[in-house]
Amino acid sequence: MNKYIVHTGEKKHLVISHVSDETAQWQIVQEADSVLTVHLFCLEKDADASHDVVLDIEQAGEHAETYIYGLGILSGKQHISVHTRVRHSVPNGKSNQLLKFAVKDEAKGAFLGELIVAPHAQHTEAQQTNRNILLSPAATMQTQPQLEIYADDVKCSHGASTGQIDESALFYMQQRGIAPDVARQLLLAAFFHDVLTTLGEPAVEERLQRRIAEALSAPSANSAL
C-alpha cells in the first residue's frame, strides 16, 4: 500500500507505468487547492500477469482537482482489474477520469469506478469515462461505474462502453492496400489518442506509442493481431 498526501496548493503527477506487484494500491488524500494527475499504463508483457490496481483518492480540502488517465492492453491470459475510488468529501472539488482498455487473446479486464460525493460536497464537478475494445472473441472486459452522489447541487457524468474494432473502417483501410494488422494498429492508436495527449509531452507520448505497438503484437503469435 502506497500512501500519500498532496498538500495544500501542491501539484502532483503520479505515473504508474509498470504494475509489478500482485496488488498495487495507492491511497492518496488531497488537501485544499491541490492538483493530482495520475497516469496509469497497463502494458505488461508477462502473459500470465494478474494485477489488482486500486487507486483510492479523497479530496479532503476544497477546490482540489483530480485527474486520472489510464490505458491498457491486456493480452495472453492476463487478468487485470483497475479500481478507482474518488471521494469528494468537501464542496467545490473537480475530478475527471478517462480510462481505455483494449483486450485481446483470452485476457480478462475489469474496471470498477467508484465516485462518491458526500452530502455537503456541493458544486462538485465529476466525470468518469471508460471505453473498451475487445480484440478477440475470448477476451472479456467488465465495466462497472458506481456513482454514489449524496449532494444535489453537483455536475456529475459518466459513460462506459465496450465494443469491437469498427469492421467497416477496417475494410475501408484494407481496400486502400493497408494490411489488417497495420490497420488495427492505426485504429487502436486513434482509440488511445485522447489519453496519450493528456501526457502533454510528445517524447513520452511517442515512447508509449511504441510500447502500445509492442503490446499489440505480443505475446501470442496466433492472436487476432
Added chain:
Amino acid sequence: MLEIRNLHASIAGKEILKGINLHIGAGETHAIMGPNGAGKSTLSAVLTGNPAYTVTEGEVIFRGKDLLSMSPEVRAREGLFLSFQYPVEIPGVSMTNFMRAAVNAKREHQGLPALSAGEFLKLMRAKRALVELDNKLAGRSVNEGFSGGEKKRNEIFQMAMLEPCLSILDETDSGLDIDALRIVAEGVNKLHTAENATIVITHYQRLLDYIVPDFVHILADGQIVRTGGKELALELEQTGYAGIV
C-alpha cells in the same frame, strides 16, 4: 484487365448477384446503371473482397490473376480501387498517416522503397491540387466531419494518390455540387490512361457528360440485362427503366 465470368454472390443467405459476365479492357470506361437495389454496390463489394459477401459461383480474372483468391489489401495493391458509395469516417486516424500507410504498402508490394517524408508530402500536394481538395481536409482525420461532397472528393484524391489500374466509382457524383462534379470528373479524366480502366456506377447522365463511357451496362436484379454504347444512358434518361428491365 478484368474478366468476370458467371459471378454469383450472396449476403446473409440471400442471392444478390445472379450470374454477372463482364469484360473490361485496358483504356476503357464502363458505366453501370440500374435501379436501386439491383446489386451495383454489391458487385463493387464482391470485387474488392468485402468479407460480408459470399461468392457462390463464378470467377474473376484481374490482370491475369485470380482476383477472388486474393485478400482485399492485395487486390488493392494489385491496382484495384473503389470509390465508396458511402465513404467511412475514421476518427483519430489522420489523412496523412492513412495515405502514407496505403501508398507505402503498395510500393512495398511493387518492390519499391517507401517514400521519404518530403517526397510523400510533395505527392500529397500535387494530388490534392488535381481535385482541388482543401488543405484543411487533408489535415483532418479520415472523412471525419466531412460533408457528403467532401467525402466524394476525398475518394478521388485517394484514387489520384494510389494510381490504380482499375477504379470503380460507386455513385461518386451523388452529393457533389455542380462545380465539384465538374472538378472531380476532370480529375478522373486526367488520371485516365491507355493502361488503366474505370467503372462508373451512376444513376445520372450528368456525370457521363463529363466521363464519357465506351460501354453502358444495365444491371437489374443481379444480372446485366443490356449493354450498349453511351447513347444507352441517354435513352434511359428518356424512358426510365420501365422499357428496358
